[in-house]
Amino acid sequence: MKVLLVDDEIEFVSALAERIMLRDIEVEWTAKPEEAIERTKNDCFDIAILDIKMPRVGGFDLKKRLEKQCPEMKFIFLTGHGSEEAFQTGTTETGSEFYLVKPVRFETLLEKIRAIGTTCTGGKNHG
Amino acid sequence: MDEDIEHTGLVFFGKVTASISHEIKNRMAIINEQAGLLEDLLLMAERGGEVDLARLKRVSGAVKVQVAMGDRILRNMNRFAHSIDNPVVSVDIRSLLELTAKLAARLASLKGVNLEIYPGPENVEVTTSPFLLMNLLWLCLETALSVSDSGSELVLTCQKQEDGAAIGIGSEPEGKEHHFPEASRELKSLASALGIELVANEQRGGWTIRMSNA
Numbered sequence A: 001m002k003v004l005l006v007d008d009e010i011e012f013v014s015a016l017a018e019r020i021m022l023r024d025i026e027v028e029w030t031a032k033p034e035e036a037i038e039r040t041k042n043d044c045f046d047i048a049i050l051d052i053k054m055p056r057v058g059g060f061d062l063k064k065r066l067e068k069q070c071p072e073m074k075f076i077f078l079t080g081h082g083s084e085e086a087f088q089t090g091t092t093e094t095g096s097e098f099y100l101v102k103p104v105r106f107e108t109l110l111e112k113i114r115a116i117g118t119t120c121t122g123g124k125n126h127g
Numbered sequence B: 001m002d003e004d005i006e007h008t009g010l011v012f013f014g015k016v017t018a019s020i021s022h023e024i025k026n027r028m029a030i031i032n033e034q035a036g037l038l039e040d041l042l043l044m045a046e047r048g049g050e051v052d053l054a055r056l057k058r059v060s061g062a063v064k065v066q067v068a069m070g071d072r073i074l075r076n077m078n079r080f081a082h083s084i085d086n087p088v089v090s091v092d093i094r095s096l097l098e099l100t101a102k103l104a105a106r107l108a109s110l111k112g113v114n115l116e117i118y119p120g121p122e123n124v125e126v127t128t129s130p131f132l133l134m135n136l137l138w139l140c141l142e143t144a145l146s147v148s149d150s151g152s153e154l155v156l157t158c159q160k161q162e163d164g165a166a167i168g169i170g171s172e173p174e175g176k177e178h179h180f181p182e183a184s185r186e187l188k189s190l191a192s193a194l195g196i197e198l199v200a201n202e203q204r205g206g207w208t209i210r211m212s213n214a
Helices: A010-021 A033-042 A059-069 A084-094 A106-117 B003-046 B053-082 B093-103 B105-111 B130-146 B185-194
Strands: A002-006 A026-030 A047-051 A074-079 A099-101 B089-092 B114-118 B125-128 B153-161 B164-172 B197-200 B207-212
Touching: A002 A010, A002 A033, A010 A026, A010 A106, A010 B003, A010 B053, A026 A033, A033 A059, A047 A059, A047 A106, A059 A074, A074 A106, A099 A106, B003 B053, B003 B093, B003 B105, B003 B130, B003 B185, B053 B093, B089 B093, B089 B130, B093 B105, B093 B114, B093 B130, B093 B153, B093 B164, B105 B114, B105 B130, B125 B130, B125 B207, B130 B153, B130 B164, B130 B185, B130 B207, B185 B197
Parallel strands: A002 A026, A002 A047, A047 A074, A074 A099, B114 B153
Antiparallel strands: B089 B125, B153 B164, B164 B207, B197 B207
């Protein structure tokens, strides 16, 4: 299983990636949404964990662009926004099950990753 | 106070508070992950793994950095909250401009716009309402950001005038064609309530805000 983590907060995304890697899950991370698009041009991931609010390209827009390249990719969204409106938009986009509010409970995120992992195709889902 | 201005002020207060709470949440999220990583590393050590002291030092150092950043955010929030204490007071314009820019930094960052401040060499004090002036500057920035491209730069300047101050808000580079929309009704109302002259800046797009102690 291959996971792509995208969040503009480098300290957050690098620490989270390190923790996931310690659980023997293959992870790549970037703080730049544009770089995520580049990386998935040649190599798909099973799961993309995306921050919703990022400069230039937000998480929902990024999802649409990654989906074009990797139609089988699954998504988990992370957000610092706790507003009702943001929650509604987020859950409509991805389902409340895969919409997590920061600070994230790591065990919950891990459960989601593993749950998706049981259904994934091993990162070979290029569209 | 005029009801419209009161409402504009509440909207402003809400937006700034929401932005700051998001910033604080981000700091907490980072600290949460760093603390979790420390736990993971300690657990590995308990199970007989090698303790990487440099790694532990790096993570604990990163926590300290986040705490310092959180402290700066909260100090700005505190200054902002207290700006409403005195309706009219002698205001250090350069300091107020810097504070407003810091409060709007996240908004600019999300648009990919760089905010650059040139506060000028001279201390500039004007007797005015600090909260309403910040509200006016915020609205100017919001409008400017709404039409700014990612990767562009907004420049904030402050100059001492004979009887007051002139604040400039515009795009870089000067002279390039910039299409700033006309000042909104809220912006005009605030300028009028503060006795401020809001002049469109053709060179930079944006505005020059002229205020006086008179």
